[in-house]
Amino acid sequence: MTTAEGVTHHDAELSALRLHYVIAGAGDDTVVLLHGFPQTWYEWRPLIPLLAGRYRLVAPDLRGLGDSGRPADGYDKKTVSSDIAELMRDHLDCRRFFLVGHDWGGAVAFQLAMQQPDAVRRLAILDVMIPGDGSDLFATSRGRWHHGFHRTPNLPETLIEGRERAYLNYFFRHFGARPDAVPAEAVDEYVRCYSAPGAMAAGLAYYRATPQDIADNEEAIARGKLQMPVLALGGAKGMGRGKLCIESMARVAEDVRGGTVESAGHWIPEEAPDELATQLLAFFGEAT
8 A cells, every 4th residue: 555745544434335545634624536547546646735734635545446445336426426425424524525536536526516515615627527418428538449448348357457557557658748647656556456356347347337327417417507616627638638628517517617737638636736736726715
């Protein structure tokens, strides 16, 4: 298990699994950070020191990933979001918080905000589109061939097993603004986590749950768009989503601002932590 300066590791026994999470910082206000694939809480390590002087930070390993438990099912984002709600409410006694999600963590954060609007004070979504937002996911995939591959039953696990480093390195080298956007020590940590028994299958399950995510999101959006303020940022370079991120959020939320991070590709928290921290501090600082 890899750590970072000022971070403490914890485990919570939830109703459905054991959830690993880290805490850093101090303050009366809490920020929850939700990672994406193929990463863990560790993707937030460059950002944590930049926010820790103002906020208490909680960064979990999502269901099945990192050092959290790996249930056989429950990888639809509505269920994963309920893990985070249970962690915050029942284990950390935190009823209101700011929420940041990157990649699949963004899709989880969206569902959490829809299901628990009184808990999420403000929402930040990084380089992801929301399944079920009314757009054509295939038309906006921008070369993301792996979505279909990951949703194929059984085959990806067979082909990737024993080759996790080569497979994950492909994404880290090609989806950022530059090939070394994610440093070697971080790659080592992600490879450690996704090489563990069942971890890659859990990561793929996030993709395989997309049809259920679309149905759940469409049902939630039909009841009304998000009302809390939303910051949506997409990476402008590499395989970053660019303006597609804010365009997606504008379809599902009433109060959206943001745009692009010009220096980053898909890995915004690791490629542009200073710019991201500046935007988050300003955005959260507006809250009353």
